[in-house]
Amino acid sequence: MVKDLTGLAAAGAGLMLLAGPDVFAHPAHTKPVNHPFVVGFERFHGPLDDEDYLAEGGFLLLNELNCVACHAPSEALAADFPGVVATSLEGVGSRLRPVELELFVRNPRFAKRDTTMPSLFAGPDRDLNEVAALRAWLGSLVEEVPVHPLGEIESGRALYHRIGCVACHAPEPGYRPPGLPEEADIDLVGLPSVPMNLADHYGYGALVEFLLDPLRHRPSGRMPDFGLSPGEARDLAAYLKAGPDLVLPDDLVAALDLPAEEPDPALLAEGRRLFATKSCHACHAAPGEDAKALAAPAARPLSDLDPAAAGGCLSERPQGGPVPFYGLAEAQRSALVAALRRLPVRQPADPATALSSGMKRLNCHACHELGGVGGPEFAREPYFGTLLDADKGAETTERLPPVLDGVSGRIGNEGLRRILLDPGTAPKSRPGLATRMPRYPEALLAPLLRGLGSAGQEDPGAP
Ligand code: HEC
Ligand code: HEC
Ligand code: HEC
Ligand code: HEC
The missing domain is CATH 1.10.760 (Cytochrome Bc1 Complex; Chain D, domain 2)
Known part of the structure; x- marks a missing residue:
């Protein structure tokens, strides 16, 4: 050792x-950056974008910042905005100490400046007794490590x-x-x-x-x-x-590996109640609860939001009450406003658009180029190596994960399914690479399979 x-x-x-x-x-x-870090926005969008492209960045943020968990999209657009299921809180009391839980709930940005979790206790009206109750309840969610x-x-x-x-x-x-x-x-x-x-x-x-x-x-x-x-x-x-x-x-x-706090039953019950009333359950699955028993978060639907409204989630200052505070960057705020303005004319995504946003959301572009977009950043290329001694001779392009243009022609729709659904056992196109193709949740891969697959063959996105 x-x-x-x-x-x-x-x-x-x-x-x-x-x-x-x-x-x-x-x-x-x-x-860290000083605003919620959404990798696909950070890399591909910026303040100089034209209005249309800016709105695309905003649509990405509406999903990645989970605005859609509280502000429901219309039925026609629901498939394009599935939202994000945040960290499972199962066993969180065995990962974080009481003081860390307290700090993170009270002000997530204090603990992790660029976190995508907004604060629900940043406003002037915050009640620290509620934070204490949540801390006690979270602390009781232990599992054996x-x-x-x-x-x-x-x-x-x-x-x-x-x-x-x-x-x-x-x-x-x-x-x-x-x-x-x-x-x-x-x-x-x-x-x-x-x-x-x-x-x-x-x-x-x-x-x-x-x-x-x-x-x-x-x-x-x-x-x-x-x-x-x-x-x-x-x-x-x-x-x-x-x-x-x-x-x-x-x-x-x-x-x-610290011992959990001695729980006070009344405080635990209060914390558990606050989990739903403070809308934590908009983003986090409810540990030990029947999610359906909890009322959906009360906020107006996405299409009813006034992007110019003062006092909502786009504000520069914490508003308090049930309104979360994100600490958005100016470019993120303009992108969100552009997206909300464009919402009424937004059409459901075609397969190419769904592929492009899927690759940004899951950051496939960190490793793969497609259609001239993305691929490993130049300064990160040296970290993509081979398992062979031949590293020294290998061309850079052979050391990098494959460019995905035309991939279904190379490996077929069945090959695509295998590499995406079970990368550990799928046949390799680049057997000597040290970099691994990682595994993603199956439910999120359908738009990628469909978009990368070739029409005419059996639809790889079909279950
Ligand atoms: C935890 C739930 C929750 C999340 C997540 C959330 N909001 Fe809100 N939002 C609210 C509540 C509650 C209000 C105040 C009541 C209302 O207007 O619906 C509000 C108000 C607003 C308003 C003002 C609406 C108006 O017309 O007055 C805007 C705009 C807004 N939110 C945008 C967003 C955006 C953009 C995101 C993502 C970055 C987001 N919200 C995430 C709960 C949420
Ligand atoms: C808009 C979505 C959203 C809401 C609402 C939300 N969270 Fe989170 N939460 C997240 C995300 C995303 C993460 C992961 C943060 C990261 O890694 O930067 C997270 C992480 C956490 C963690 C750390 C878990 C771990 O194991 O690392 C705790 C604890 C937590 N949330 C508690 C809460 C509580 C309590 C509430 C309600 C007061 C709440 N969250 C509301 C999105 C949300
Ligand atoms: C495709 C991009 C990607 C790759 C590759 C990747 N990660 Fe991550 N990792 C993430 C993202 C995004 C998060 C934050 C997830 C969240 O917000 O819940 C994360 C979170 C983490 C965290 C928790 C960080 C925190 O403070 O909450 C650790 C630890 C981690 N990764 C380690 C690794 C290790 C080790 C590897 C290599 C085996 C790796 N990651 C490869 C994208 C990646
Ligand atoms: C950490 C880097 C990394 C990330 C992130 C990553 N991949 Fe890969 N991917 C690889 C590597 C390495 C291979 C080559 C595997 C082999 O053949 O040895 C690969 C292979 C593939 C292939 C087969 C290509 C071919 O020509 O054989 C497809 C398709 C693919 N990845 C799609 C994706 C998608 C879609 C995502 C995002 C959901 C993704 N990858 C994320 C590293 C990555």
């Missing part, structure tokens, strides 16, 4: 100085920079993946990376469990499943927990 890499840590610190204060030395601490032996930091570090994590998350500045030719330069990445400051609070065991089955913990599928072995998940978790010094505290397991 590698427990102390002081020399490496010192090298890392030196690099940080060189690179300036904006570069954080560990992927778990990468510098299996004890995992500590993984190896250095193996986790190599794995993290080789199998595809860096397509979406930050690389460690200055780290050179094994097999990279000596003369190859490593540039700093330009696109923002998906942050990790929430998982930074998880206990080691809980983090291993999350990595082994991310789709169970986070049904949104934004964090896909890499089919990690328990050993790989432990190595990755050890690396992610080690932080910039690459050292694990000796009592890591004891320090983080």
Whole structure:
């Protein structure tokens, strides 16, 4: 077990100085943006977009920020705006300590500046007794976390920079993946990376469990499943927990797997009640409840929203009451306004549009180019390697995941189904790649199968 890499840590610190204060030395601490981070919007949309394209970005946000969970879309558009199922709160009391639960519920942006969870307690009228009740109830949602032996930091570090994590998350500045030719330069990445400051609070065991089955913990599928072995998940978790010094505290397991609070039954009951009355259930499945027994969140339908309204969810300041506060960036706000204005003339998406928004939502573009859009960012290409010693000779294009244009012609609709639904056992077009094609929730793949498949063959999107 590698427990102390002081020399490496010192090298890392030196690099940080060189690179300036904006570069954080560990992927778990990468510098966050100061608004809810929606990767497909961040990469493909901006303040200079023309009105039509801006509205497209806004439609993406209406779904990804889960506006549609409270403001229901019309029946005709419901299929285009399925919304997002947020993190499962099952076992959350075994992942986060009471104080972290309290802070996150009170002000999610305080704990994770770029989180997509809005605050329901940011307004002037907030009642901290309600937060305490929610904390107590969340703290009671415990599950047994299996004890995992500590993984190896250095193996986790190599794995993290080789199998595809860096397509979406930050690389460690200055780290050179094994097999990279000596003369190859490593540039700093330009696109923002998906942050990790929430998982930074998880206990080691809980983090291993999350990595082994991310789709169970986070049904949104934004964090896909890499089919990690328990050993790989432990190595990755050890690396992610080690932080910039690459050292694990000796009592890591004891320090983080904390006992739950002593529950007060009245407080628990109040927290459970608030889960529905504060609209937490708009985004989170109700642990231990029959979801149908809870009243739907009360807010007006999407088509009735006045984008110019003061005091709604687009406000720059927290409004209080039942109105959530997102802390939107100006570009996000203009995109949402453009989308709400365009809503009355919006037609249900055709297969090409559904494919394009599906690829943005699930961030397939982090690894794949399609129609000239996306593909790995240039500065991240060095992290896409091969399992073969031949890394040195391989052309860049052979080291990258395949461009998806014409894919159904190459592998057929059946091949498509296999690689998307069961990437672990599907035949490989690039058997030597170290980067893995990850698995996504099956329910979200139909528009992608349909859009990538070729007409004329059996519809790959059909169940
Ligand atoms: C947790 C539920 C919830 C979510 C999620 C939510 N809203 Fe709201 N929103 C409300 C409530 C409640 C109101 C105030 C009552 C009303 O007007 O429906 C409101 C009001 C508004 C208003 C003012 C409406 C008017 O005509 O006065 C706008 C605009 C709005 N929301 C847009 C959005 C957008 C855009 C998002 C996503 C970024 C969003 N909302 C997410 C609950 C929600
Ligand atoms: C296609 C993009 C993508 C890839 C590839 C990816 N992730 Fe993620 N990951 C995400 C997104 C998006 C989230 C945030 C999910 C959410 O909001 O619930 C996330 C969340 C996480 C979290 C929790 C972060 C937090 O603070 O809440 C961890 C830990 C994590 N990923 C580790 C990994 C590791 C390790 C790998 C490689 C095996 C990996 N990810 C590959 C997109 C990706
Ligand atoms: C508009 C959707 C939305 C609403 C409403 C919402 N959440 Fe969340 N919540 C999320 C998302 C998305 C995440 C994942 C955040 C991230 O990784 O940045 C999350 C994460 C969490 C977490 C962290 C879970 C973990 O295991 O990491 C807790 C705790 C939580 N929410 C509690 C609540 C409570 C309590 C309420 C009601 C007061 C609530 N949420 C309302 C979207 C929402
Ligand atoms: C972390 C990087 C990564 C992400 C994210 C990713 N893929 Fe892949 N994908 C791969 C790799 C690597 C392969 C090549 C697998 C092989 O043949 O060895 C692949 C193969 C494929 C193929 C087969 C291509 C061919 O020519 O054989 C399809 C189709 C595909 N991916 C679609 C998707 C879709 C759709 C998404 C988003 C839902 C997605 N991928 C997300 C890495 C990724």
